Amino acid sequence: MSDVHAKNILLIIDPQNDFHTKDVNNKHATLSVTNSENDATNIVKLINSGKFNEIHVSLDTHTENHIGHSGFYVKGHVPFGFYNDSVNAKKRDDIPDNYLEKYNELHIAKRGGNYQMWPDHCINKTDGHKIYKSIQDELNKSKNVxxxxxxxxxLTEMYSIFSATVDPADIFEQIDQKSPPVNKNSDYDRVKGVDSYEEAINSENLETTMNDGLIEHLLGNGNTVYVCGQAKSHCVADSIIDLLNAIKQRGLSGNVVLVDDASSPVLLPGEINGNSKLMEGAQERINEAATAASDNNSRYKTQHTDAILSLSFGNMPGGKKREKSRKLKDKKNKKMTKTKNKKMTKTKNKKMTKTKKGTKTRGRR
Structure with a gap:
């Protein structure tokens, strides 16, 4: 049963330059997702709508030596492809024997396919890691972000905001070796996150286990979590699946909505927009998790941006109060604009009058 204090929460997954189309403001884009510029337009609309009590933004954050990048391997890899023994047999010397083999086995078990090799992307403190400009500009105007x-x-991919695809500790247990310690001295609170992008890029989060605290915060009290961002076939899909699994496993009362036109899948070479093989697999896993979360799939649905924007404030948690606040703000802005226009018109008229007088005087001389 939904609580009277239920919230609407916007969860924006990895809205970063490297996942968006190159343009005048974004010259990086090493892993551009087709249609991402249209998704960004809709995400901006959602942020600007004022319909959400909270906004949470995940940031894909890597180094050159991440397992999905060439720096992890002595031999390197092709720009876009899948793991295979013949290409990637020569790993770094500091990686235990059989690590990649076990990693791939567990990856297949969870995601239904070999792990993927990517162009280097979202390297911390680079332009590619930054949030796409139009989205960041709108976030800067918002509260509760x-x-x-x-x-x-x-040592692992972490598509979901909540957990790693494969927990390295599970691999080290299988190969009977001690797992490298995770830095517990970091000031970063992975449940609360941080208040700004600048704080985020100076934070450290090496944890790979399920972020139960964040999930409970998002899905508690009958909240509805609206998920958007990039890419639908990977980070968005895995985040949704973690949310749906939590509803089933821990009896959480929240609901999950995929904003379908504010997220797009990764396309393999030769694929066209709207036909993603990777998305087909992801959708099967989402459907399975949604069915498990509730017998009639009532806890998960997809919606378009316009449908969400058309919802009246009064029908959303805390909506009446925010509707009143927004109307007062709009009224104030209109009044300020009207006053500003009057002043500009008055100043312009004065200048025109002064110019006319000066012209007449020069004419008499």
Missing amino acids: KYHIKGQNE
């Missing part, structure tokens, strides 16, 4: 970093642990 939290930023969460993920993917800093070089």
